[in-house]
Amino acid sequence: MYETEKGRGTMADDDLETLPGVGPATADKLIDAGYESYQSIAVASPGELSNTADIGSSTAADIINAARDAADVGGFETGATVLERRETIGKLSWQIDEVDDLLGGGIETQSITEVYGEFGAGKSQVTHQMAVNVQLPPEHGGLRGSCIFIDTEDTFRPERIDDMVRGLDDEILEATLEDRGMEGSIDDDETMEALVGDFLDRIHVAKAFNSNHQILLAEKAKELAGEHEESEWPVRMVCVDSLTAHFRAEYVGRGELAERQQKLNKHLHDLMRIGDLFNTSILVTNQVAPTPIRTSAIQPSPSVATSWVTPRRSVSTSASRKATNASSGWSTRPTSPTVRASCA
Ligand SMILES: Nc1ncnc2c1ncn2[C@@H]1O[C@H](COP(=O)(O)OP(=O)(O)OP(=O)(O)O)[C@@H](O)[C@H]1O
Ligand SMILES: [Mg+2]
Numbered sequence: 064m065y066e067t068e069k070g071r072g073t074m075a076d077d078d079l080e081t082l083p084g085v086g087p088a089t090a091d092k093l094i095d096a097g098y099e100s101y102q103s104i105a106v107a108s109p110g111e112l113s114n115t116a117d118i119g120s121s122t123a124a125d126i127i128n129a130a131r132d133a134a135d136v137g138g139f140e141t142g143a144t145v146l147e148r149r150e151t152i153g154k155l156s157w158q159i160d161e162v163d164d165l166l167g168g169g170i171e172t173q174s175i176t177e178v179y180g181e182f183g184a185g186k187s188q189v190t191h192q193m194a195v196n197v198q199l200p201p202e203h204g205g206l207r208g209s210c211i212f213i214d215t216e217d218t219f220r221p222e223r224i225d226d227m228v229r230g231l232d233d234e235i236l237e238a239t240l241e242d243r244g245m246e247g248s249i250d251d252d253e254t255m256e257a258l259v260g261d262f263l264d265r266i267h268v269a270k271a272f273n274s275n276h277q278i279l280l281a282e283k284a285k286e287l288a289g290e291h292e293e294s295e296w297p298v299r300m301v302c303v304d305s306l307t308a309h310f311r312a313e314y315v316g317r318g319e320l321a322e323r324q325q326k327l328n329k330h331l332h333d334l335m336r337i338g339d340l341f342n343t344s345i346l347v348t349n350q351v352a353p354t355p356i357r358t359s360a361i362q363p364s365p366s367v368a369t370s371w372v373t374p375r376r377s378v379s380t381s382a383s384r385k386a387t388n389a390s391s392g393w394s395t396r397p398t399s400p401t402v403r404a405s406c407a
Contacts, residue, residue, distance in 0.1 A: 077099070077100045077101045077102075077133070077134075079093055079094070079098075079099075079101075079104075081133070082101075082104070082126050082129045082130060082133065083125055083126070083129050084122050084125055084126055085126060089116070089118060089122075089126075092116045092117055092118065093112075093116045093126075095116075096112075096115040096116045097115070097282050097283075097285060097286055098112070098115075098116065099286070099289065100134070100289070101130045101133040101134035102130075102134040102136060102340065103285070103289075103340070104126060104127060104130035104134075105127060105130040105131040105133075105134040105136045106136065106336060106339075106340075107123075107127060108127075109121075109123040109124040109127060110123075112126065112127060151172075151342055152171050152172050152173050152174075152342070153171070153172040153201075153206045153299065153342065153344070154166075154167075154168035154169040154170070154171055154172075155169045155170040155171075155172070155193065155196060155197055155204070155205065155206050155299070155300065155344055156168070156169040156196060156199075156203075156204025156205070157169060157170070157192075157193075157196070158192075158196060158204055162402070163204075165402075166402065169204065170193065170300075170344050170346060171344060172206070172299065172338065172342045172343055172344045173338045173339055173342060173343075173344075174338060174344065174345065175331065175334060175335055175338065175345040175346075175347060176344065176345065176346050176347070176402060176403070177306070177347050177348070177349055177402070177403040178190070178346065178347070178348045178349070178401070178402055178403075179348065179349040179350070179351050179401050179403065180350070180351065180401055181350065181351060181352075181353075182350060186304065186305070186348040186349075186350070187216075187218045187219075187304050187348065188223070189346075189348070190212070190302045190304045190346060190348060191219075191220070191223045191224055191227055192227050193210075193300060193302065193346055194210040194212060194224065194266050194300065194302060195224060195227045195228055195231070195262060197209075197210050197299050197300040197344070198210070198239075198262055198265055198296075199231075199235060199238075199239060200238055200239065200242045202238070203234075203235045203238055203239075206299035206300070206344070207242070207296070207299070208296060208297050208298060208299025208300065208343075209265035209266070209267065209291060209296040209297070209298050209299065210265065210266045210267070210298070210299070210300045210301075210302060211266075211267045211269075211284045211287060211288065211298055211300070211301045211302070212266055212267065212268045212269070212302045212304070213269055213271055213277060213280050213281070213284065213301070213302065213303045213304070214268055214269065214270050214271065214304060215270075215271040215277055215303070215304065215305050215306075215308050215309050216304065216305055216308055217270060218304065219268050219270075219304070221263055224259070224262060224263055224266065225259045225263075228255075228258060228259045228262050229255060229259070233249060236249045236258070237249060239258065240254070240258060243258070243261055245257060245258060245261070265296055267287060267298075269283070271309065273309050273313065274309040274310050274313050274314075274326060274330075277303070277309055277330065278326070278329070278330050278333065281301075281303075281330060281333040281334055281337070282333060284298075284301050284334075284337055285333070285336065285337050285340070288301070288337050288340070288341040288343055289340075289341070292341055297341065297342075298337075298341060298343050299342070299343055299344060300343060300344045300345075300346060301334060301337055301338075301343055301344075301345050301346070302345075302346045302347070303334065303345075303346070303347045303348070304347075304348045305347075305348045305349060305350060306327075306330075306331075306347035306348060306349050307327070307349045307350070308350065310323050310326065310327055311323075314326075334347070
């Protein structure tokens, strides 16, 4: 479960009771449902607020409008302001020049990046590697942030993080020790063990047991990101490995496709909101299956492609295989994961 650090600079300082129609009881309901700040209420939909906080939909709409004024969101803004916000976008390096070049510098914050590929292509390895890379100092391509990892297939392995930390270049390891104020040398076993432990401490992992639980965990991830926002290690990556596995297993057949896509859309929307609110990168994986097409050729395709709002960049690269190559013993696969990034 999540380790929470309440009181470390959350956005929960907003007094919800100043909103019209919100008394102590409603404020408690809103907070329990994860709406702790004006901003989180301002960007909610009336239906969502009324369902999760158990209030009438017209009251919900009034509360949202008042929260929009209070949080000063929802209006038009100038291109210059948009530019200013975009300048805060961080880029998380893969530590592979070819992939970073293709992605224009790396995985962006405030965006969702999808890594898709067939069974065993190395998607989970990529997520482990990025959970390490995100913690590196910016001069070494990281975002000096912590990571939230939603594990839906029970494939998160701390041992693999250990491999990947130890596999970093010596220069990066030395800079990382210094960045964390840790004494000792990278040739010293105890120091390296402590360093690996420090990396693991900054990865908050939760196992999702089904799609509903996965959706709930995305909401919890938002809370956790809020709690860490002003801390020394803000959340800079939320990883969902795999985004689609539970949905695919639970919604079977064409009859359930619409409902599945609807739920997935909402889930993606929740994730995107974390990215927007907290300047976080969102990394999701998706296993793709060969699909027969008219020519009877077999082609893999991303199965949530229809749920993306505006695909901004889509890159396929064999170089991505190297992303997981931080430790020895890595065996290459016939196919490598593919990366697609989008922002809502
Ligand atoms: N500890 C390890 N050391 C070296 N290579 C490993 C290790 N663990 C996994 N691998 C490599 O990664 C491959 C599997 O990659 P991974 O589990 O990331 O695939 P995936 O794309 O997530 O698959 P799936 O779609 O089933 O989730 C293995 O076949 C192996 O080659
Ligand atoms: Mg996997």
